[in-house]
Amino acid sequence: MTEQFPVLKNDLFLRACNGEDVERVPVWIMRQAGRYLPEFKSVRADSDFFKVCQTPELACTVTIQPILRFPLDAAIIFSDILVIPQAMGLEVQMIPGKGPHFPDPIKTIDDLKRVQFPISVQEKLGYVFDAITLTRHKLEGKVPLIGFTGAPWTLFTYCIEGGGGTDLKESKLWLLQHPQESHKFLQKLTDVAVDYLCGQIKAGAQAAQVFDSWSGELSPQMFDEFCLPYLIQISRRVKEVYPNVPLICFPKGSNFALKKLAEQSSYNVLGVDWTISPEAAREMVGLKVTLQGNLDPITLYAGKDIIHKQVETMIKGFGTKRYIANLGHGMQPQMTPEMAEYFVSSVHQISEDLIKHQK
């Protein structure tokens, strides 16, 4: 039996995903739940990072925290992309002040034997599905809930580098020296990501985003070989099961790939970072897909007047159709809730004005 969820009261985000008219540009923020919120820090004070992810009540609480504070148009389930490597049998720790750490990363081809595949996502990641179902109820239909996964290449880099903050030398050497084994591993990660996204949608996610945070470290040629086919595959396979659920792809740093993704994949929305102008991004995809982004997050440190001006330029550049406002990457722990709020309210005010005057 499928769950009955509260009726959705704000469908602005979903309408923008689907290219429908909006009376205001929808806005959410990547990493909107996080350490810049005192109420998040207070939950984290008592619980390890992955404990929060694994406990549906806690994951639900922190997912909803930013929704209670700011007039956002979507919630994103609190979790991490690295729950997939964990589910495949690799140990991942979150080290305070440093980030993710794999005590025993994949170093050799022989190490790939330690990667469990196939896996039952229901058995290993059912806690995320439970968190999503609970959060759908607790949101009371205020805004839609987004699920997410890491993209195969980005997950691959963490499994091989053992953490962030590297130049990805080891992962790139895998692609160059062991292309076949790399493809095999990327395919396994893809299969798990597809099952994982389908499980999240079944549990109640109303849209889903694929984060390829490190795709921009690859040359266009390497991107075409090791990222693009898997990103396309994920979109097509999830759409086969859930044709009406909007899918978002954020290939950070690979703005050169926007045209190919718009033409060849089934994503409704493409996320862009701040290294491409809104006009250039729009030029590459036309009105075939919705664009999401792309304010340089550093802008949130620059003060209200500057935020306001930059948001205005951004919205005018993208246009108010087929557009979702966001940062070009995530919130940072040193940012203040006040500036997040100002960003959100600037999007409201500027886009409402623009749309009114277009009529």
Ligand SMILES: Cc1c2[nH]c(c1CCC(=O)O)Cc1[nH]c(c(CCC(=O)O)c1C)Cc1[nH]c(c(CCC(=O)O)c1C)Cc1[nH]c(c(C)c1CCC(=O)O)C2
């Ligand atoms: C690369 C990546 C990861 N995780 C994620 C990505 C892709 C997005 C991106 O590029 O930022 C995705 C992610 N991680 C988190 C979310 C939650 C939902 C949201 O509010 O956006 C999402 C969508 C929570 C988190 N994930 C993490 C935190 C902070 C850790 C903590 O609470 O102690 C949060 C709130 C930890 C994390 N997790 C990861 C890193 C590199 C770090 C350390 C970053 C840091 O310390 O600032 C891996």
